[in-house]
Amino acid sequence: MGLKRTDEFRSDAVWIALTSGLTRKQVASDLGVGLSTLNKWVTAHRDADLVSDKDLELARENERLRRENRILKEERLDLKKGNGLLRGSKAMRSRFIEENSDAFNSNRMCDVLDVSPRGLRAYRSRPASQRQRTDMIVLAHIKEQAHLSLGSYGRPRMTEELKELGLNIGHRRIGRLMRENGIRVERSKKYKVTTDSNHAFNIAPNLLNRDFQADHPNQKWAGDISYVWTHEGWLYLAVILDLHSRRVIGWAVSNRMKRDLAIRALKMVIALRQPPKGCIHHTDRGSQYCSHDYQKILRQHGFKVSMSGKGNCYNNSAVETFFKTIKAELIWRRSWQTRRDTEIAIFEYINGFYKPRRRHSALGWKSPVAFERKVA
Numbered sequence: 001m002g003l004k005r006t007d008e009f010r011s012d013a014v015w016i017a018l019t020s021g022l023t024r025k026q027v028a029s030d031l032g033v034g035l036s037t038l039n040k041w042v043t044a045h046r047d048a049d050l051v052s053d054k055d056l057e058l059a060r061e062n063e064r065l066r067r068e069n070r071i072l073k074e075e076r077l078d079l080k081k082g083n084g085l086l087r088g089s090k091a092m093r094s095r096f097i098e099e100n101s102d103a104f105n106s107n108r109m110c111d112v113l114d115v116s117p118r119g120l121r122a123y124r125s126r127p128a129s130q131r132q133r134t135d136m137i138v139l140a141h142i143k144e145q146a147h148l149s150l151g152s153y154g155r156p157r158m159t160e161e162l163k164e165l166g167l168n169i170g171h172r173r174i175g176r177l178m179r180e181n182g183i184r185v186e187r188s189k190k191y192k193v194t195t196d197s198n199h200a201f202n203i204a205p206n207l208l209n210r211d212f213q214a215d216h217p218n219q220k221w222a223g224d225i226s227y228v229w230t231h232e233g234w235l236y237l238a239v240i241l242d243l244h245s246r247r248v249i250g251w252a253v254s255n256r257m258k259r260d261l262a263i264r265a266l267k268m269v270i271a272l273r274q275p276p277k278g279c280i281h282h283t284d285r286g287s288q289y290c291s292h293d294y295q296k297i298l299r300q301h302g303f304k305v306s307m308s309g310k311g312n313c314y315n316n317s318a319v320e321t322f323f324k325t326i327k328a329e330l331i332w333r334r335s336w337q338t339r340r341d342t343e344i345a346i347f348e349y350i351n352g353f354y355k356p357r358r359r360h361s362a363l364g365w366k367s368p369v370a371f372e373r374k375v376a
Helices: 007-019 024-031 035-047 053-067 082-087 090-099 106-112 117-125 130-148 155-164 171-180 259-273 292-300 313-329 339-354 368-375
Strands: 220-230 233-242 247-254 280-283 304-307
Touching: 007 024, 007 035, 007 130, 024 035, 024 130, 090 106, 090 117, 106 117, 130 155, 130 171, 155 171, 220 259, 220 313, 220 339, 233 259, 233 313, 233 339, 247 259, 247 339, 247 368, 259 292, 313 339
Parallel strands: 220 280, 280 304
Antiparallel strands: 220 233, 233 247
16 A cells, blocks of 8 residues: 554554464455565564463454344343343354353353353354454454544445455445444534625626536636634635535635635635636635625636525535535544644645545545546
């Protein structure tokens, strides 16, 4: 992959190599790392005394127990009735005994569920099945991609990411592994009004009419302004997207929501893209976009001006979706101390993840950069 491996990925790789029963060569191949690299990781862990024999045995037991289908159990176990487990397989009954050994006497459960102590010992020492081994490999990749995606990938995007890595794993299996290991996307929500439509400037018609598809770059652009709360006060973010690839092609930040914020983002994208005459420029009807200075720049470069209807966010949903994404995947996850720190984080998110890596369902699960490259 050409990527620097995380400490968690290396730890998972060592754990799989030492507990899965697979050869080092198989583990290295499945994880996409060199055999010598994997051997170095294992040696480093042993030298650091990070993996003891007791830890390895506990890891084997935990991994074996996790991979079976979980048994629904009541808060109070009726051992006399056996909770219907007598109809299950011996492996299922043995696993149930292991899961409840802290709460109930193992010998008594063996008697009730018709599992011999010898059979229970055999279950504990049995190596992981091929499916369990595969789950261990897939989980290591899921953890790695969850880290690289800033924890923003749910089941659909994670499935596409693993397919591109050569792991043809079904989305249900990936969803199960994510659910069992607490890998989830967390979202929260805050709100602040950013559109001031109470002004005397002229309003342009809605040329897009909610048609956010474009056949080629620089055909349709859309812009808007949002906000981030920091301990120094509000930080406002203006962006412009190319609707062909949903790529952020221009952006600017400021501690005030004035017209110069929108103008700086516009000048940036004009300098970078040099759009042809007739490109549609769509925004809401906020005063920043309706101002004489902003409209003058649009006229000078031959844009077709388009504006949303009053109070209708769906008329600019492509940019609204971007703001929802960056807030859920970056902004809402921490408390921001300074505007400068926030600006740097936004820059790294847009240029380091959103444009080159993040997959979009509207683009056939490709990133904006990959989509533009494919079309070109």
